[in-house]
Amino acid sequence: MGMTFAEKILAKYGGEKKVVPGQILTVKPDHLLMHDNAAPIVSKIQPELKEYGIFSKDLPVIVLDHVIPAAAEKNAVQHKQIREFVKKYKIKHFFDVGYGVCHQIIVEKGLALPGTVVLGSDSHTCSYGAIGAFSSGIDRTEAAALLLTGETWLKVPQSIKITLKGQLQRMVTAKDVILFIIGDVSASGADYCSVEFHGNVHRFSVEERFTIANMGVEMGAKNAVFPVDDVTISYLRSIGISKSKYASINPDTDATYDRELTYNLTMIGPVIAVPHSVDKVKPIKEVEGIEIQQCLLGTCTNGRLSDFQIAAKILKGKTVHPNVRLLILPASRKIYLDALKEGLIKTFIEAGGTVLPPGCGPCLGAHQGVLAPGERCLSTSNRNFKGRMGCNEAEIYLASPATVAMSAVHGRITDPRKEVRK
């Protein structure tokens, strides 16, 4: 009997021929992601670092992205501590303020490859399943232990197979697909599980797969993964990584799944996750007309070039509604530059948008675009929890870049399929 993706890759990393769900293995990941939280992580193990050093200077990847540029002295001090740590231990993969959001950087810089294992002290580490890596979030303490030992335990998860069929309608995007699925399976529907996407996936670009895998954790998944196909291979080639640099792992056709679900893409329309839970997903017509004060276009979920292209198509020659602040948050410096070259940034600024530095910006509510009580934000990010954008009495609605752009113009939640000029 065959094995699922998770079983296959964990068997390989755990040094076993065959594994079953529930089995616990000791695994050495290829990389360990940390961001601004590298400061509290490293400070936990000062004496141990002094005595034993770090396991490997190639293992950690540190990206400063969460509160950048430093919003307060405390952040500045932490950033400084991280830079000192990087110098002292000669950390190979360090990306200072301005490179972009950690998850985007990991993929863009080829630090997660098909068939590799990446763990990260951030819940959206599951994003790298977009290119066929096994990646999952851990906490700060575990990251600290990994810095010292290079290994940790992982339980072989059960797997869920999601088959996508049919074609998407115009102005309906990968974001609508994943929100729809989360609405269907619920915020805990994939708890502890590995989620595999099958079926008509070749029509999704790596950027779109990223959006979908990124939100795997919003249904509780341990990891979410796409098969490695021509789309993956040509994406990797475009960032300078040839096929000989990785050994992809795809699930066996006769693998056993805990559950199998099928979605017909043709039936999915634009959807919105309403406050305060990502699985409260409604068709757009049920929330159309709700007034909004802030729009966020970007983050690790939807801050890539194709997201900006679709938004710019809608915003071109239009102005953002006077009651709305439109914030643009590129997921990386490279995307920012590409968007500049294509004139997308110009379109956003002319429409009245404000471009923020590549990073997490308002997504976590620590700075830049914190909401006031009673305000509503329509966002392309991945979480609408109460208080997420820094204010307990504000509301966050989640949607696709197309819906956010269209709604920014109208000042209310608006269906992007309406009055789109070609």
Add this chain to the structure above:
Amino acid sequence: MTVWKYGENINTDMLFPGKYTYTCSTAEEIKPHLLEDLDPLFAKNVKEGDLIFAGRNFGCGSSREQPVLGLKAVGIAAVVAGSFARIFYRSSINQGLLLIECPEVVKAYKQGDSVWLDVERGTISIGSNTFSFPKLPKEILAIRDSGGLLPYTREKLRRKKKR
């Protein structure tokens, strides 16, 4: 002993708001903000030995260990829930906070019921009903027995060095 009862999908922002995640890291800094957006009375009134009961998917959302550190620091004896989100679950092993996945217990409990937790036996009683919860696998128990992941790692490094 008080039982603090909450609903389903209690996320990490409710347990410890994200806006403090880069400004609070010690137990003393964390304690006053515990469950701030969920139950303002919690941080004020919680006592050592108290229990938290909740529905499914407790601790979903961000990787945020402050709530785990905080709940451990204020002396929460165990969190009993329908299920747990996995990063929170791992985090609790790493900090030595006891989590009990037992939807039946949560369902059976009514306010005012007396609750008795026996960690050694792996049982929890609500009034006259006793429920048993499964033991952790041995690999994970070893971490808990060392007092958490960092002490466990320290022992491991020390052993390695001796060899």
